[in-house]
Amino acid sequence: MQKVRKGEEVNALNLKQFLLEHQLIHDVNSELKIRQFTNGFSNLTYQLDIENKSLVLRRPPVGAVKRGHDMSREFKVLSRLNQGFTKVPNVYAYTDNTAVIGTPFYIMEKVEGIILSAAEAKSRQVASSDFQTIADKWLDTFVELHDLDYKTLGLEDLGRPEGYVERQVTNWAKQYLKAKTDDIDSADAVMQWLRDNQPKTYEHRLIHNDYKYDNVVFANDSWDDLTAVLDWEMCTLGDPLMDLGTSLAY
Numbered sequence: 001m002q003k004v005r006k007g008e009e010v011n012a013l014n015l016k017q018f019l020l021e022h023q024l025i026h027d028v029n030s031e032l033k034i035r036q037f038t039n040g041f042s043n044l045t046y047q048l049d050i051e052n053k054s055l056v057l058r059r060p061p062v063g064a065v066k067r068g069h070d071m072s073r074e075f076k077v078l079s080r081l082n083q084g085f086t087k088v089p090n091v092y093a094y095t096d097n098t099a100v101i102g103t104p105f106y107i108m109e110k111v112e113g114i115i116l117s118a119a120e121a122k123s124r125q126v127a128s129s130d131f132q133t134i135a136d137k138w139l140d141t142f143v144e145l146h147d148l149d150y151k152t153l154g155l156e157d158l159g160r161p162e163g164y165v166e167r168q169v170t171n172w173a174k175q176y177l178k179a180k181t182d183d184i185d186s187a188d189a190v191m192q193w194l195r196d197n198q199p200k201t202y203e204h205r206l207i208h209n210d211y212k213y214d215n216v217v218f219a220n221d222s223w224d225d226l227t228a229v230l231d232w233e234m235c236t237l238g239d240p241l242m243d244l245g246t247s248l249a250y
Contacts, residue, residue: 001047004036007062008044010101015057016050018100022093024107025051043069043233047110056089059105069233071104072096073158077232078108080153087141087229111228113217121213124221133223134213141226142211142247146240150206159236161204168242169194199239207243209234212250 004010012032019025033049046057060069075094082090094106114120116134126134150156173191180187208215210231219225 001035002038004034004046008036010034010046010057010059014100015048018093018095019048019050019055019107022107024055024092027051043071043074043231048107054110055092056108056110057105058108059101059103071106074233075106077155077158077235080155081148081232084153085145085148087144087227088232089228089230111217111230113219113227114221115214115217115230117214126221130221130223134218137218137223137226138213138216141216141229142208142244145208145211145229146203146205146243148206150237153206155206155237158206159238161237161239164236164238165198165202165242168238169198202239202241204237205240205243207236207238207240208232209236209243209246211243211247 012034013028015034016025016028016030016032020028030051035047035049037045037047042061044059044061046059048055048057058071058074060071072094075091078088078091081088089109089111091106091108094104096104098104114124116126150158169191173194176187176191208229210233211229215229215231216226217228217230219227
């Protein structure tokens with residue numbers, strides 16, 4: 001947590017008026033302390049401390065196009081997940097009125113606990129033996145996430161699961177070829193192998209697409225209670241084994 005980075009400030013007075021209108025505070029004159037999460041370089045994340053409570057604000061980065069930074073989509077996902085999955089923050093309010101802070105944003109619950117970034121693990125000197133518990137809870141929650149019935153939750157329009165694997169293989173290969181600077185024979189071999197071996201049928205599930213240790217919250221350093229999954233901006237409908245593959249790559 002740090003002071004707000006230069007160029008990423010938000011209008012505190014307008015923000016307090018918004019919080020008052022949505023019954024999240026009682027007095028527009030209350031003191032508001034705004035800090036920024038240091039790992040927020042995609043969608044920006046702020047902690048709002050006011051009236052003896054903490055809230056979280058999520059907004060796109062400065063100058064971002066809507067695709068990939070759609071606050072209404074992320075708010076919708078969390079709102080629907082709240083109806084059937086206990087391990088997501090509650091969400092309170094969303095607006096696309098750019099007059100408030102210059103960009104669409106939403107307000108959600110601040111989940112207390114430990115976010116296990118590399119720096120956090122190092123500072124806590126987490127024992128290697130503890131990582132068995134951490135990994136088990138992390139994986140159990142991943143399975144729980146993939147078992148959700150996205151249709152019952154009203155998320156059937158979130159993505160197109162049919163053809164998901166083929167689109168990923170094709171589009172990421174195109175991205176690599178556009179960006180490559182050197183010829184790497186093994187890369188060509190990998191792309192060909194993926195084209196030849198992709199599954200034709202697979203489970204259609206809600207997938208997170210960014211599921212890693214620093215996107216989950218543990219209640220405490222016993223590590224036996226994973227309380228929340230964060231950063232749903234890239235979630236969609238697709239193949240859960242590809243979601244697992246992304247996590248293994250981390």
